[in-house]
Amino acid sequence: MIKRFEVKTTAAAQMIDITAQVKGLVRAQNMSAGMIVVYVPHTTCAVTINENADPDVKEDIIENLERLVPSGGRYKHSEGNSHAHIKASVIGSSVNIFVESSTLVLGTWQGIFLVEFDGPRQRSVLVKFLPD
Amino acid sequence: MIKRFEVKTTAAAQMIDITAQVKGLVRAQNMSAGMIVVYVPHTTCAVTINENADPDVKEDIIENLERLVPSGGRYKHSEGNSHAHIKASVIGSSVNIFVESSTLVLGTWQGIFLVEFDGPRQRSVLVKFLPD
Amino acid sequence: MIKRFEVKTTAAAQMIDITAQVKGLVRAQNMSAGMIVVYVPHTTCAVTINENADPDVKEDIIENLERLVPSGGRYKHSEGNSHAHIKASVIGSSVNIFVESSTLVLGTWQGIFLVEFDGPRQRSVLVKFLPD
Numbered sequence: 001m002i003k004r005f006e007v008k009t010t011a012a013a014q015m016i017d018i019t020a021q022v023k024g025l026v027r028a029q030n031m032s033a034g035m036i037v038v039y040v041p042h043t044t045c046a047v048t049i050n051e052n053a054d055p056d057v058k059e060d061i062i063e064n065l066e067r068l069v070p071s072g073g074r075y076k077h078s079e080g081n082s083h084a085h086i087k088a089s090v091i092g093s094s095v096n097i098f099v100e101s102s103t104l105v106l107g108t109w110q111g112i113f114l115v116e117f118d119g120p121r122q123r124s125v126l127v128k129f130l131p132d
Numbered sequence: 133m134i135k136r137f138e139v140k141t142t143a144a145a146q147m148i149d150i151t152a153q154v155k156g157l158v159r160a161q162n163m164s165a166g167m168i169v170v171y172v173p174h175t176t177c178a179v180t181i182n183e184n185a186d187p188d189v190k191e192d193i194i195e196n197l198e199r200l201v202p203s204g205g206r207y208k209h210s211e212g213n214s215h216a217h218i219k220a221s222v223i224g225s226s227v228n229i230f231v232e233s234s235t236l237v238l239g240t241w242q243g244i245f246l247v248e249f250d251g252p253r254q255r256s257v258l259v260k261f262l263p264d
Numbered sequence: 265m266i267k268r269f270e271v272k273t274t275a276a277a278q279m280i281d282i283t284a285q286v287k288g289l290v291r292a293q294n295m296s297a298g299m300i301v302v303y304v305p306h307t308t309c310a311v312t313i314n315e316n317a318d319p320d321v322k323e324d325i326i327e328n329l330e331r332l333v334p335s336g337g338r339y340k341h342s343e344g345n346s347h348a349h350i351k352a353s354v355i356g357s358s359v360n361i362f363v364e365s366s367t368l369v370l371g372t373w374q375g376i377f378l379v380e381f382d383g384p385r386q387r388s389v390l391v392k393f394l395p396d
Contacts, residue, residue, distance in 0.1 A: 001264070002230055002237065035301065035392055037167065037228045041239030043183040048353040051307040056340035057349050064333055064350050069196055076188035085189050086196050089180040093242075094228045096301050096358045098266055098392050105266065105390065107305030110357075126237065128167055128230050130262060130394065132265070133396070134362055134369065169299065169360045173371030175315040201328055208320035217321050218328050221312040225374075226360045258369065260299055260362050262394060 001029065003127045009045075009119035013066060015058035018047075018125060019111040022097070023104055025127050032102050034131035039094040041126060044084035044118035046091035052111025065090070065117075084117035091115055133161065135259045141251035145198060147182075147190040150257060151243040154229070155236055157259050164234050166263035171226040173258060176216035176250035178223035184243025197222070197249075216249035223247055265293065267391045273383035277330060279314075279322035282389060283375045286361070287368055289391050296366050298395035303358040305390060308348035308382035310355035316375025325379075329354070348381035355379055 003025045007016055022038055040047050051057040065087050075082030095112065098105035106112075114123060135157045139148055154170055172179050183189040197219050207214030227244065230237035238244075246255060267289045271280055286302055304311050315321040329351050339346035359376065362369035370376075378387060 002232060035394065037230075039228060039230060039237075041237065041242060043181070043189075043239065043241050049307070049357045050349055050353050054341055054343070056342070057307075057346060060339045060341050060346040061350050061353055064337075064339075068200060068332060073196075075192045075196075077186055077192050078188070079186070082189060082192040085182055086193050089182050089193055089247075090222055090354055092224060092227075092356060093181045095356075096228070096303060096360070096392075098301075098303060098390060100266060105303075105305065107307065107388075109307050110305060115353075124239075126230060128228075130167065134364060169362075171360060171362065173369070173374060175313070175321075175371065175373050200332060205328075207324045207328075209318055209324050210320070211318070214321060214324040217314055218325050221314050221325055221379075222354055224356060224359075225313045228360070256371075258362060260360075262299065 001129045005125055007114050007123045007125060009116040009121055012119055013062045014116040014119060015113045017052055017111050018114050022112055026099060029129055031099055031129050031131045034099050036097050036099060037094050037128045038112055039126045041124055044081050044088055045123055046088045046115040047095050048091050048113050048115055049095050049110050050113060051109045053109055081118045087117045133261045137257055139246050139255045139257060141248040141253055144251055145194045146248045146251060147245045149184055149243050150246050154244055158231060161261055163231055163261050163263050166231050168229050168231060169226050169260045170244055171258045173256055176213050176220055177255055178220045178247040179227050180223050180245050180247055181227050181242050182245060183241045185241055213250045219249045265393045269389055271378050271387045271389060273380040273385055276383055277326045278380040278383060279377045281316055281375050282378050286376055290363060293393055295363055295393050295395050298363050300361050300363060301358050301392045302376055303390045305388055308345050308352055309387055310352045310379040311359050312355050312377050312379055313359050313374050314377060315373045317373055345382045351381045
């Protein structure tokens with residue numbers, strides 16, 4: 001079973017908390033225990049798990065990836081978004097999250113984030129259910 | 133069920149599209165729906181999902197990882213391939229891919245790549261099937 | 265089924281080999297074939313697979329991540345551990361490992377490592393079993 005939802009990003013680079021949407025899908029699916037995989041079918045955005053409390057963390061992540069792989073750097077790929085492809089492979093296209101008692105097993109400070117590197121765009125997020 | 137195939141890399145650093153081999157295994161396995169995990173049992177290469185259209189993207193990824201973690205840098209590990217170990221952990225040893233209607237659920241531009249950081253070598257790729 | 269164990273890290277940044285603990289859990293669980301996922305419910309440490317032979321590899325990984333994302337750099341997040349959040353997303357919060365004949369399918373040089381970026385601390389490691 002694969003579920004899907006859409007996310008509208010509003011900036012060139014941005015971390016968007018999608019934890020609530022993912023939790024909602026798990027509740028609707030009525031899966032009591034198992035694992036889910038959150039996946040983006042894109043090559044210039046990524047998905048990661050990080051702190052959902054202080055929004056400065058999101059900005060620091062975005063800014064430091066930009067410092068390391070600048071959007072204005074020199075690349076061969078002519079579309080101008082090579083930096084976004086590189087960042088996407090560094091962060092990755094999916095995360096694993098365990099499910100127990102019908103809820104996500106996340107640490108106190110953990111949230112799930114779509115990481116946009118070539119926005120603003122509409123992005124799809126796919127969630128696969130692997131029930132026990 | 134784990135399937136395996138071999139890849140001969142031909143350069144020190146290189147991204148090799150292995151999507152066709154993985155698709156072939158899924159077809160042969162006759163798995164209609166579920167998830168597969170593509171894994172490399174190595175510590176100086178990695179696996180990632182990225183653009184399979186313009187080959188410049190692959191070169192930009194390889195060149196920028198080399199810029200950030202130079203093969204000619206100073207490292208303690210005496211074998212001379214510490215840069216490759218570092219890059220391998222940054223990109224990762226496996227990717228998750230969903231399967232539906234007996235085919236991989238990949239975005240329009242997504243391909244699966246073995247990323248060689250210490251070649252040329254013969255590499256193994258393992259594919260695990262997690263049917264629904 | 266999720267199993268958990270604790271790891272005491274002893275330095276600010278450190279790679280700790282947890283392969284033996286994970287192997288022990290798989291043996292105790294009596295899972296003959298399938299996949300496990302090793303996950304950290306934290307946002308300033310990570311988990312990776314890399315070389316378990318020469319300890320210099322671990323130091324090179326830690327030192328180069330520190331070079332790229334310095335703990336003494338300028339960040340907005342006021343807790344002083346933004347560098348650790350960034351590194352955690354670069355390396356990732358989980359790894360997939362296959363199981364066959366009741367043992368982990370690891371390459372000759374592969375070990376599983378908790379990667380501490382904001383220690384010393386006590387960390388939890390969660391292991392999910394996905395039997396065939």
